[in-house]
Structure formats: structure tokens, C-alpha cells
Amino acid sequence: MAYNFNWEIMLSGEPAQWMWEGFVTTLQISVVALVLAMLLGIVICVLRLTPFKPLQWFSLAYVEFFRNTPLLVQIFFWYNASHFVIPAGLNEWMNDLYYWFPGPFSLFGHEYIGEWMLFNVEFITGVIALTVYSAAFIAEEIRAGIFSIPKNQLEASRAVGLSFFQAYRYVILPQALRIVIPPLISQALNLIKNSSLCMVIGVTDLMFMASQVESYYGAPFEAFSAALLIYLLISLFVSICINMYNKHFMIQVRY
Numbered sequence: 001m002a003y004n005f006n007w008e009i010m011l012s013g014e015p016a017q018w019m020w021e022g023f024v025t026t027l028q029i030s031v032v033a034l035v036l037a038m039l040l041g042i043v044i045c046v047l048r049l050t051p052f053k054p055l056q057w058f059s060l061a062y063v064e065f066f067r068n069t070p071l072l073v074q075i076f077f078w079y080n081a082s083h084f085v086i087p088a089g090l091n092e093w094m095n096d097l098y099y100w101f102p103g104p105f106s107l108f109g110h111e112y113i114g115e116w117m118l119f120n121v122e123f124i125t126g127v128i129a130l131t132v133y134s135a136a137f138i139a140e141e142i143r144a145g146i147f148s149i150p151k152n153q154l155e156a157s158r159a160v161g162l163s164f165f166q167a168y169r170y171v172i173l174p175q176a177l178r179i180v181i182p183p184l185i186s187q188a189l190n191l192i193k194n195s196s197l198c199m200v201i202g203v204t205d206l207m208f209m210a211s212q213v214e215s216y217y218g219a220p221f222e223a224f225s226a227a228l229l230i231y232l233l234i235s236l237f238v239s240i241c242i243n244m245y246n247k248h249f250m251i252q253v254r255y
Helices: 013-049 053-067 071-100 102-106 121-147 151-159 164-179 181-201 206-217 220-249
Strands: none
Touching (some): 013 053, 013 181, 013 206, 164 181, 181 206, 181 220, 206 220
């Protein structure tokens, strides 16, 4: 029997509202994770370039671990940690505090202390997983940009009295970040697409809502076609931004 493709079901009512809510959630989790991943990636990159060996080893281990393990496994790891390990540790720590300092906690009761499930733990878990995973790739992109800066600039910065971190903050990183903006935008695009994996832990993103439309309305092709179209539009928008940036700053790649 031929499948009756009904696109109108996605243009009004609950399906359209659900898809819009999923689109907004996808943008929210992607933007938050991208900002945090950029900050964490810069920190990991700088630590890897410090002369202090333990920090180098830590940052190297971080990059190699998160780049070489599947994101889906990491999402499940952080999800289970957020539901079992962290709450148990918080409750034990809070109980110890209550034992030694019962006065302050008696004002509001310690029964619900550590109940951080009141927050959207799925969303937070998704942000953590996307942040630590993407930061490893961003750190390598920024490190490549730093290596393109002449080494004598760091030496000159140190010669005029700047510390190692001041030299990177005021001299090296501003130049390196300008160079690596196109690959960083590509990483942002990858992060947006990777956010679709967060549906497996209950994040109500675009893919979660598409699955919900499929379950409630029996329209799998319509729902996932709409999701594919939305992801495609996001990708095209990011690609246009990359091309405009390259054209404006005359960044050309010669083969």
C-alpha cells in the first residue's frame, strides 16, 4: 500500500508547535554549549602550551580522551553521573554538614537538599556532554592557529615584561582566534548537529519532537523530513556566514 504523504499536518496544530519548541531547544542547548566549549577550549589550549609539564599532560590526556571516545557514550556517562553519582555525593555531603551545623539547615529542612533534579537535569547533562566533547576539538583548532603566529611575538611579549598568560591573552590569542574563526564556525555547525544525540536522554530538542510527532500522529516521513529541512537550513545559514567572513577578510585557500 502506498504511503500517503500529508505535509499539511506539519504546518499547524500540535505538530507545528512541537517542532517549533524543539527548534528553540536545539538552539538553546547549542548556543550555551558552544559558548562554554569556546571558553573551555581556550583554557585547555593554553594549558597545553604552558611550560609546566603536569598541566601539559592533563590537557593532552583531556584532548585525546574526549576526541577518541564516542559522543553518545559520553552523553550516557554524564546522564548516569547526574542521576546517581552526583546526587548521592551531594546528599552525603549535605548530611555531614547538617550533622555538624544543624542550625542553618533547620530553617528550611535538609530533606530536599541535594535534590538538584528540580532543575532540567537532562538539558544540563546535554550541555555538559556537548561542552567537554567540543572543547577538545576547539582546543586543537586554536592550538593550530597559535602555531601559525610567529614565535618571536611571544618572545617579544615576554621581553617587555608580560607574563606567560598575559602574553597569550593580549598578543597571541587575539591573532590566533581571528585566523581560526572559519574552522571554529565549522565546529559550531558540528555541535548543532551533534545536539540531536541528546534526545536519547530526554532533551526535548528537534529530533525528540520529531519522534513525538511520529508516535502521536503516525507521520514519520513528514516529521523527520521537517527535521531534516530545519537542520539543512541551519547548516546553510552557517555556511553562508563562513563564506561572507572569508570574502570580507579575503581569506583564500589555494590548492
